[in-house]
Amino acid sequence: MDWTWFHKFGSPPHVYRLAGLLTPWFAWPAALLILGALYGGLVLAPPDYQQGDGFRIIYVHAPSAWLAVMIYAVMATAAGVGLIWRMKVAHAVAASCAGVGAWFTVVSLLTGMLWGKPMWGTYWVWDPRLTAQLILLFLYLGFMGLRASIDDVSRADRASAVLALVGVVNLPIIRYSVEWWNSIHQAPSVMKMDRPSMPFDMLAPLLAMLLGFSLYFGAVLLIRLRAEILRRERNASWIREELT
Amino acid sequence: MNEFFSMGGYALFLWPAYAVTLLAIVINVYTARRDLDRARTEARRRLASGATGDASSVATASAVRGQS
Amino acid sequence: MSGPGVFRAAVWVVQRDLRLATRRPAQVLQPLAFFAVVTLLFPLGYTPELAKLRAIAPGVLWVAALLASMLALESLFREDADDGTLEQFVVSGQPLTILLLAKTATHWLLTGLPLTLMAPLVGGALGVPFAALGGILSSLVLGTISLSLIGAVGAGLTLASRRGGVLLSLLTLPLAVPVLIFGARATELAIAGDSLTAPLYLLGAVAVLGLTLAPLAAAAAVRIGLE
Numbered sequence: 374m375d376w377t378w379f380h381k382f383g384s385p386p387h388v389y390r391l392a393g394l395l396t397p398w399f400a401w402p403a404a405l406l407i408l409g410a411l412y413g414g415l416v417l418a419p420p421d422y423q424q425g426d427g428f429r430i431i432y433v434h435a436p437s438a439w440l441a442v443m444i445y446a447v448m449a450t451a452a453g454v455g456l457i458w459r460m461k462v463a464h465a466v467a468a469s470c471a472g473v474g475a476w477f478t479v480v481s482l483l484t485g486m487l488w489g490k491p492m493w494g495t496y497w498v499w500d501p502r503l504t505a506q507l508i509l510l511f512l513y514l515g516f517m518g519l520r521a522s523i524d525d526v527s528r529a530d531r532a533s534a535v536l537a538l539v540g541v542v543n544l545p546i547i548r549y550s551v552e553w554w555n556s557i558h559q560a561p562s563v564m565k566m567d568r569p570s571m572p573f574d575m576l577a578p579l580l581a582m583l584l585g586f587s588l589y590f591g592a593v594l595l596i597r598l599r600a601e602i603l604r605r606e607r608n609a610s611w612i613r614e615e616l617t
Numbered sequence: 618m619n620e621f622f623s624m625g626g627y628a629l630f631l632w633p634a635y636a637v638t639l640l641a642i643v644i645n646v647y648t649a650r651r652d653l654d655r656a657r658t659e660a661r662r663r664l665a666s667g668a669t670g671d672a673s674s675v676a677t678a679s680a681v682r683g684q685s
Numbered sequence: 686m687s688g689p690g691v692f693r694a695a696v697w698v699v700q701r702d703l704r705l706a707t708r709r710p711a712q713v714l715q716p717l718a719f720f721a722v723v724t725l726l727f728p729l730g731y732t733p734e735l736a737k738l739r740a741i742a743p744g745v746l747w748v749a750a751l752l753a754s755m756l757a758l759e760s761l762f763r764e765d766a767d768d769g770t771l772e773q774f775v776v777s778g779q780p781l782t783i784l785l786l787a788k789t790a791t792h793w794l795l796t797g798l799p800l801t802l803m804a805p806l807v808g809g810a811l812g813v814p815f816a817a818l819g820g821i822l823s824s825l826v827l828g829t830i831s832l833s834l835i836g837a838v839g840a841g842l843t844l845a846s847r848r849g850g851v852l853l854s855l856l857t858l859p860l861a862v863p864v865l866i867f868g869a870r871a872t873e874l875a876i877a878g879d880s881l882t883a884p885l886y887l888l889g890a891v892a893v894l895g896l897t898l899a900p901l902a903a904a905a906a907v908r909i910g911l912e
Contacts, residue, residue, distance in 0.1 A: 407642075415621075416621070420625060425625040425626070425627065426624040426625035426626075426627050426631065427624075427625070427627040427630065427631065429624070429627075429631055430627075430630065430631055430634045430635075433634055433635055433637075433638040434634065437638060437641075456905075472645075472648075473645050476641050476644070476645055477641060479641075480637055480638050480641045483634070483637045484634040484637060484638060487630045487631075487633055487634040487637075488630065488634065490630055491627055491630050508859050508862055511855065511858070511859040512859050512860075514855060515852075515855045515856040515859065518852050518855055518856075519842060519843075519846060519852065519856060522843075522846035522847055522848055522852055523845045523846050523847070524847070525845075525912075528845045528909055528910075528912060529845075531905075531909045532842050532845045532846075532906060532909045532910070535838075535841075535842060535902055535905050535906050535909070536842055536856065538902070539838055539860065539898075539899075539902050540860070542894075542898060543860050543863075546863045546891065546894075547859070547860075547862050547863055549863075550862060550863035550866040550867060550887075551862070551866070553866070553887075554866045554870070557870065589642065592646075593645050593646060593649050596646075596649040596650055596652075596653050597649045597652065597653075599653050599656075600649070600652040600653040600655070600656040601656075603653070603656035603657060603659075603660050604656050604659075607659070607660060607663060612660050612664070613664055616657065616660055616661055616664065617664070
C-alpha cells in the first residue's frame, strides 16, 4: 500500500500550503450555513410548545457544547498520532485546538446559564450536562497550563499529549459518573434534546448550525495551525520560498 | 419587528446568549488571523536579518519517508 | 526481562521507598494531619450538631481524602528525578511501568491506606454511625487506589514543568471526579444503612482501569520529564 499521502502530513511545508488552500473551503460554507441557520432558527422555526421562543437558545448552545466536546476529541486524536508516529505537525494541531475548545466550552456554559435562568429560575443548576461541561473546561485549562509551564516545545508537546489521552479515556467516565450522580439527586433538566418529534423546521436549523460550527472550527484550526507551524519551523529553509 | 426582538419575553436571555456566541466566533477568527500575521512578520524579519535557514525540516521529512 | 526479576525489582522499590519514609516520618504524617485538620474545620465552620454533620460527612470525608492524597504527590517522583534514581530505573532494563507502579503502590501504602484507617476516627467525629464504618472503609480502600494512580500520572507530567504545585492539582482533580462521586455515594449509602454494591462495583471498575492504564501513562510522562 502506498503511504506517501500519510507521510506528506508529516511534512510541515506541505501541511502549511495545504492548510492555506483549504481554509476558504471551510470558512465560506461555514459562514453560509451559520447565517442560513440563524435565519431558520430565529425566524422560520415555530416557537416551542412549552418554552416559547426561549428554546431558540438551543441554536447557539447546542453547537457550542458540541464543538467543546468535538474539539477535545480532535485534540486527543492529534495528540495520539503525534505521540505514536512522532509527528510534529500532529502536535501542532493539538496545540492549536486547545484555545478554541476552551472558548467554546465557556460559551456553552454561559449560553446554558442564560437558558437556565428563564427555565429553572436560576442561572446555575447542577445539571449533568452543565457540570460535565464545567469539568471539561478544567481539562482544557490543565492542558493549556501544562503546555505553558514547559519551555521546551517538544517536551511540552509530548507531555500534553499524554494528558490529552488520559483525559479522553477519562471523559466518558466523568460524563457517566455525573449523569449517575444527577440521577440520584434529581436536579431538573430542561436540556433534553432527545424529544421524540422535533418538527423539521426546528431541527433543520439545528443541524445546519452543528455542521456550520464544525466547519468554522476547521477554518480557525487551519489558520492557527499555519501560525503554529511558522513559529515552530522558524529556521527551516522552506519558509524562505514560501514567504518571498 | 419589535415582536421579533422581544422574542416572546425571552429577549433578556436569548440575545445575550447569541451575543456571547457571536463574540467567541469573531474573537477566535481575529486572534487566529492576528497570530498568523505575527508569525509571518516574525519569519520575514528573521529572513531579512539574515538568520540562516537550516535543512532540519527537509531532513525530518526525508527521515519520515525513509521509515516506510 | 524475566518474570521473577521484575517482581524482585518491584519489591525492592517498595522496600526502598518504605525505608526512606521511615527516615522522614514528617512527610508521611503531614497529609494525615491535613486530613484530620480539614475534617475538624467543618464542625467549627458549620455546626457541632452531629445530625447535620452526618448529612455532609460523605462529601467532607472524600474531599478531604482527595486533597490529602494530592498533598503527598508532589514528592512522589520529584526527589527521585532530582537525584537520578528515576534515570537508573529507565536504564535498569526493568520495565519502567512496573517500577512506577511499585512507587505508586508505596504512595498508596503511605497515604491511601492510613487515610482509610483514620476514617473511623474522623467519621466518628462527624457523627457517622459505627455500623457504616465497614462500608466506608471498603469504599475508601478502592477509591484511594484510584487516587494514587491518577496522582502518579499527574506527578509524572509535572516533572517536565517548571512549577508543580497548583498545576498538579489542576491536572489531577478533574480526573478524580468519578472517584469522588462514586466514593461519596458509597459513603452516603453506608451511613443510611443501604446496600452499597453499585458504587463499590463502580469504584472497583475505576480502580481496575486505573491499574491497567495509569502506570503506562505515568511511565510515558516520566520518560518525557527526565529528558
